[in-house]
Amino acid sequence: MQLNNKYIDYDFRTAPQRYYRGSIMPRNAVELCAELPAYEDVVPPIPSNRWKEIVEHIEATKSGIEWLISRIFNQAQEGSCVGNAITQMMEMLQAKQFGKGLVTLLSAISMYQLIGRSPSSGAVVSHGLDKLREVGIVPLDTPENRQRFGGAVMPHTGFYTKRPAGAAEVAANFKADEFYVIRTYEGLVTAGLVGDGAVVGRAGHSIKYLRPTFQGAKLLYTYVNSWRESWGFAMAGFKGGFGADSEKLIRQSARWAFAVRSTVTPSWI
Amino acid sequence: VTNQRASLYLAAVAFLLFAFSGEGGVLTPAGPRQIVVLHETAEVTPAQSQMFVALRSGANADYLASKGHKLLILDDDAKGVDGNPAPLVAKLNAESVPPPSLFVLSGERVVFKGALPATAEDVLNVVKGAGG
Numbered sequence: 499m500q501l502n503n504k505y506i507d508y509d510f511r512t513a514p515q516r517y518y519r520g521s522i523m524p525r526n527a528v529e530l531c532a533e534l535p536a537y538e539d540v541v542p543p544i545p546s547n548r549w550k551e552i553v554e555h556i557e558a559t560k561s562g563i564e565w566l567i568s569r570i571f572n573q574a575q576e577g578s579c580v581g582n583a584i585t586q587m588m589e590m591l592q593a594k595q596f597g598k599g600l601v602t603l604l605s606a607i608s609m610y611q612l613i614g615r616s617p618s619s620g621a622v623v624s625h626g627l628d629k630l631r632e633v634g635i636v637p638l639d640t641p642e643n644r645q646r647f648g649g650a651v652m653p654h655t656g657f658y659t660k661r662p663a664g665a666a667e668v669a670a671n672f673k674a675d676e677f678y679v680i681r682t683y684e685g686l687v688t689a690g691l692v693g694d695g696a697v698v699g700r701a702g703h704s705i706k707y708l709r710p711t712f713q714g715a716k717l718l719y720t721y722v723n724s725w726r727e728s729w730g731f732a733m734a735g736f737k738g739g740f741g742a743d744s745e746k747l748i749r750q751s752a753r754w755a756f757a758v759r760s761t762v763t764p765s766w767i
Numbered sequence: 768v769t770n771q772r773a774s775l776y777l778a779a780v781a782f783l784l785f786a787f788s789g790e791g792g793v794l795t796p797a798g799p800r801q802i803v804v805l806h807e808t809a810e811v812t813p814a815q816s817q818m819f820v821a822l823r824s825g826a827n828a829d830y831l832a833s834k835g836h837k838l839l840i841l842d843d844d845a846k847g848v849d850g851n852p853a854p855l856v857a858k859l860n861a862e863s864v865p866p867p868s869l870f871v872l873s874g875e876r877v878v879f880k881g882a883l884p885a886t887a888e889d890v891l892n893v894v895k896g897a898g899g
Contacts, residue, residue, distance in 0.1 A: 540809045552813045561817035565824040594819055595840050599832065670848050676808055693816030759808040760842045763853035767839065
């Protein structure tokens, strides 16, 4: 990892126009998620005096979840960041559960279509979790996926793309199984240390939080963005695509975060 | 007569390789394995999470791929698309090994079952000992 100060505490609101955001923050976040299980009730927060030691071990052994990433996403000129962050998370979960060779690449726009009103409307993180539980994500349009799923595939971008016949049945293979809402800073850090990370929304943008790291004594939380590999610093063999937040922004993100710990197991696995 | 002896000798060697390549001398031919880690996600520790990633990347992943092995890391109550327990997980839960656990299968047959070792290297050693 090559931390670059330009991409630490990056203010998405001041990004060049070619980068699109789209994470909407309703006022009643706590109420929206009130009925969902809390991460902190299931995974006891790790005491802060152990954080650095765990991070050092992760980095010494190259065993952070960034190594589960198959590709850096490009949401292009659509406000589909919530769909992109969730889809990235689902591809990483597949890599963990089934192996990188068995990852089915997924269509971020198929998720965003379910939660956005227009290409630029943006969407609410919690709505994305709802649809991930209820509907799932359609596979990406690739030769490999066409061989397996026929026409039930979709591109990565293109809000007005018509959902193909059979999309619902295929997407059901890519639903969340076990999921939790993260409610605290400590819970969010713990999620990174135990390899869950989280989907978060902050400053009108949604990203996939990976894990904590340290810059000297300062804790940072690394994330993977969906603004192409040309944005951000290098990590896990990718030339770019990554940023990091310090405590103030991590605390903002902790207001809008969830972790999915497992996906459903498709019949072909 | 010489040919007959040679054939018998080769058959005996093949049998011994076949018989003792698996866990505890069980008849298990070396070959591709399905390796399954079952865990309770609520109890996953940072060390286990690091082990899972270590099995998925670098030399460990290369070894598994080179042998044609398939490694699944699943919750012990993982569900299938229909919302019911995933069939493979249900089958392995019936083996009554408390999670976190490790199973090595040759085809449909469980050739190793036991507690999940502490490191990725130890997991691979178990797999190799079970003919993988």
